[in-house]
Amino acid sequence: MDLAFTPEEQKFREDIRAWVADNLPKHISHKVHNALELTRDDMQTWAKILGKKGWLGYGWPKEFGGPGWTAIEKHLFEEECAMAGAPRIVPFGPVMVAPVIMAYGNKEQQQRLLPGIASGEVWWSQGYSEPGSGSDLASLRTKAERKGDKYVINGQKTWTTLGQYGDWMFNLVRTSSEGKPQTGISFIVLDMKSPGVTVRPIKLLDGGFEVNDVFFDNVEVPAENLIGEENKGWTYAKHLLSHERTNIADVNRAKRELERLKRIAKAEGVYDDLRFRDEIAKLEVDIVALEMLVLRVLSAATSGKNSLDIAGLLKIKGSEIQQRYTELMMLAGGAYSLPLIREAMEAGWQGDFPGGNPALAPLASNFFNYRKTTIYGGSNEVQRNIVAQTVLG
Ligand SMILES: Cc1cc2nc3c(=O)[nH]c(=O)nc-3n(C[C@H](O)[C@H](O)[C@H](O)COP(=O)(O)OP(=O)(O)OC[C@H]3O[C@@H](n4cnc5c(N)ncnc54)[C@H](O)[C@@H]3O)c2cc1C
Incomplete structure (x- = not known):
């Protein structure tokens, strides 16, 4: 290596x-x-x-x-x-659906859908999860019925990240109830401006509106928007999920945020506190270890060796690291990092309060927002099950 x-x-x-x-x-x-x-x-x-x-x-x-x-x-x-x-990069188009369209879409779909993703003109959303079908994704119930040259879709997706901005959406839908749940799922893309699509924002713990419910009420979708074969969507969904999980690990962002943590700790006078420095050091060691793991995978891929299928492992470590740096930033800011005044932040307010360090203003919001990282993209508990089965054997 x-x-x-x-x-x-x-x-x-x-x-x-x-x-x-x-x-x-x-x-x-x-x-x-x-x-x-x-x-x-x-x-x-x-x-x-x-x-x-x-x-x-x-x-x-x-x-x-x-x-x-x-x-x-x-x-x-x-x-x-x-x-x-x-x-x-908002991953839903270029990182998630594009590889599926390349691998399983036909020529016409590739020519029609990929240019808008490549240019950044078309914003995509991900329609996998439903109420009651998150970890147990194969139980999903949103139904697509074939009627002539169309599918008619009814049901609900949830937790659709940035769906309020979405132009197009890729969805897992049920096209058959025969056999195992996984065998009746299809992968369909749709224009979110189609009649019958309703997007309703969900307010999160940090006060923001990052996710949405999306309802489908007799939404008519041309049959040519089915990617690959009917009832084979589960295979395509898994192909996409490994891209999603590797992307979530995001070791490079962790390296940048480590620098921000150090800046905040210095400004707040806790950088020289030995106990606090220990915490920063532990975090740094974990980030370097994650980076080594990523580089090992890359090195194996470059030299043609089989690399372990460790997308789940990267997701677990990366998301835990992300939560830890937001916690340490809150600790560094102490009482000054507590105010969470959403309206003021939206208006560009920069932490004009006693202590006066502008870096402290978004800390509470980030802290609450990052609770999501161990849930989305498949919860870490479920990832541990997958790692246990596929890596440990
Ligand atoms: C901020 C955010 C953004 C998201 N964005 C999107 C999106 O854009 N598109 C999309 O389709 N989805 C999205 N999701 C949904 C996400 O993929 C699901 O929330 C996730 O898969 C967990 O499913 P669930 O919420 O239904 O929880 P559940 O599956 O109900 O799980 C509840 C708890 O039980 C645990 N659990 C469940 N099964 C097991 C098991 N077998 N073993 C051990 N523990 C278990 C889980 O770990 C969790 O702690 C998003 C979620 C969040 C929070």
Whole structure:
């Protein structure tokens, strides 16, 4: 196993760094470095900048218009973007549904759907979970009935992240009740402006509206929006989930947030407290260990060796790390990190209170928001079951 980067890879990193420095708008990186709320416009501005360069689909092969980078190059690109304060790419289009369309969609679907994802023009949402069907996803009940050249969809999806902005949505739907639950599921994409689609925001613990309920009431979807074969959707869903879980681990964001934690701890005078330093050190060790794990997987992939299927493991460690740095930031801020005044934050308020450190303003909001990380993308308890079965044997 060789974890060192080659001179060509170092050069690649420097080129990416220079390009990001020239092209990432400063008002957006300021928000990211200070964990301030990003608007739809912020996220899409960056997506379109990447799209224009051909890098929004940075993991895509050349035949589909991607840069055709190696696993290492993709990692370096992600790291440089994260450290520079670029927003995370909203993954539903370029990271999740695109690989499914490439692997299982037909030519017509690839030509119709991929360009809008690559350019950042079309915002996608993920319709997997339903009330009562989260961990036990195969029990999902949203029904699609074939009627002539259409499917008619009825049911409800939930926890649809940023679905309020969604143009298109990929869905797991039930097309058969025969046999095992997994064998009656299909993968259908739909235009969220279709008559009968209702999006209702859900207010979260942090006061924000990041997720939604989506209702389907006799929604008519052209049959050509079925991806792959009817009743084979479970196979495609699993293909997508491994991309989702690896993406959630996001070790590069953890490295950036570690720097923010140190900045906050220094400003708040706790950086020299030995006990607090121990906590930072423990976190740093875990982040480095996660990075080594990611690099091991990349190194194995590059040298053609079989790597362990460890998407679940990366998700568990990455999400725990994300929760820990938000906790330590709260601890560093002490009583000053407690106020959670949503309206003030939305108006761009920067923590104008005694103590006066603007970095403290979003801490409570981030802390509450990050409770989600051990739940979404498949809860960590369920991931442990999967790791136990597939890795430990
Ligand atoms: C912020 C956020 C964003 C999300 N975004 C999306 C999205 O965009 N699209 C989408 O489709 N879904 C989304 N989800 C849904 C997410 O995938 C589910 O919440 C998750 O899979 C858990 O399902 P559940 O909420 O139904 O909990 P449940 O499955 O009801 O689980 C409840 C508890 O029981 C535990 N549990 C369940 N089964 C087992 C088991 N076999 N062994 C041990 N413990 C078990 C779980 O770990 C959990 O603690 C999002 C969720 C959140 C919180």
